[in-house]
Amino acid sequence: MSTxxxxxxxxLLRHRPPALLLGGLVEATAAGLASAGIDxxxxxxxxxxxxxxxxxxxxSGLQPGGPDAAAVIAEYRDVTLHAALxxxxxxxHAAFDRRILGFWRCRVDARGADxxxxxxxxxxxxxxxx
Amino acid sequence: MRVEIxxxxxxxxxxxxxxxxxxxxxxxxxxxxxxxxxxxLMAALAERVAAPARVCAIVRCAxxxxxxxxxxxxxxxxxxxxxxxxxxxxxxxxxxxATLRLA
Numbered sequence: 001m002s003t004x005x006x007x008x009x010x011x012l013l014r015h016r017p018p019a020l021l022l023g024g025l026v027e028a029t030a031a032g033l034a035s036a037g038i039d040x041x042x043x044x045x046x047x048x049x050x051x052x053x054x055x056x057x058x059x060s061g062l063q064p065g066g067p068d069a070a071a072v073i074a075e076y077r078d079v080t081l082h083a084a085l086x087x088x089x090x091x092x093h094a095a096f097d098r099r100i101l102g103f104w105r106c107r108v109d110a111r112g113a114d115x116x117x118x119x120x121x122x123x124x125x126x127x128x129x130x
Numbered sequence: 131m132r133v134e135i136x137x138x139x140x141x142x143x144x145x146x147x148x149x150x151x152x153x154x155x156x157x158x159x160x161x162x163x164x165x166x167x168x169x170x171l172m173a174a175l176a177e178r179v180a181a182p183a184r185v186c187a188i189v190r191c192a193x194x195x196x197x198x199x200x201x202x203x204x205x206x207x208x209x210x211x212x213x214x215x216x217x218x219x220x221x222x223x224x225x226x227x228a229t230l231r232l233a
Contacts, residue, residue: 019155019164046170049188053166072196073165079188121188 009035012061013054014069021051022058026091032106033059037090043110045081048090048119052108055092056123060104063096067104070128074103079121089113094123102127131171131205133178138210140179144171144203153199162196163203165226171205172216172228180209186233189213195225 009015009022023038035055037043043051053073060066090110097105109120131142153161173185197203201221208215209232218226 014157014160016155016158019153019157044170046166046173049169050164050166053164072193074193076165076169076188076191078190081186081188084184 009054009058012058012069015054019050020054021047022054022092025058028062032093032095033062034091034093037092037110040089041085041087043086043090043118045084045119048083048086048110049076049079049121051090052092052094052110052119052121053123053125055094056104056106056108057125059094059096059106060125063104067125067127071125072128073123074126075122075124077122077124079119081119083116083118086112086118090118097122100124131174133175135179138179139208140175140206142171142175142178142205142207144205146200149197149199149201149203162198165191165193168193168197168218168226169228171203172207172218172226173230175205175207176209176214176216176230176232179207180214180232183232185214185230187231189229189231191226191228193226195220195223197225 022035027034094106094108097107103124105124110118133142152167153163197220204219214230216228
């Protein structure tokens with residue numbers, strides 16, 4: 001996975017405020033991508049899920065042959081809502097799980113500053129329509 | 131959302147201004163609602179149908195098409211035990227289907 005130094009989420013994502021939920025990349029390794037939430041909330045579970053999906057979109061886009069900024073979410077699966085609402089900093093993590101047909105499936109989670117698990121599940125990213 | 135509940139089934143129509151707010155910034159010049167917020171709309175109706183139970187997990191949610199904020203958005207949900215089957219239509223066409231788990 002190639003991750004240019006200083007890469008900002010908005011360079012790869014079409015999202016713009018208030019839809020852009022990632023403030024920056026925290027860590028990029030072969031095992032996955034970690035990003036910081038753009039603010040300290042409040043983070044209702046759907047906003048956590050969207051932030052996790054944006055992180056999955058970034059990770060997928062960084063894979064060889066991965067989708068571009070027109071990518072969309074095709075499916076959520078086995079998503080557990082550990083917290084209905086969270087106030088404070090959030091960190092998202094996405095790890096590549098597998099390719100399924102034309103989709104990139106990622107395992108994602110969202111955690112609070114203390115490491116507490118707020119949300120976890122699987123996100124499938126699809127290339128956007130041409 | 132304007133909601134009608136009958137037994138273990140519900141139907142909701144999303145207010146247009148709410149749909150526009152949910153699509154803000156997603157994306158400039160090509161607005162459509164984020165999938166996570168479509169799940170949230172279905173979960174909100176599910177919790178009205180199954181009150182006081184709350185949605186604790188998304189077993190599966192699949193998206194069939196993009197949902198523009200100017201389309202009429204209609205959500206339906208049917209509760210059966212600890213699960214709710216929900217569907218979202220936009221402009222009369224099926225756009226998403228979800229199975230949600232209640233706690």
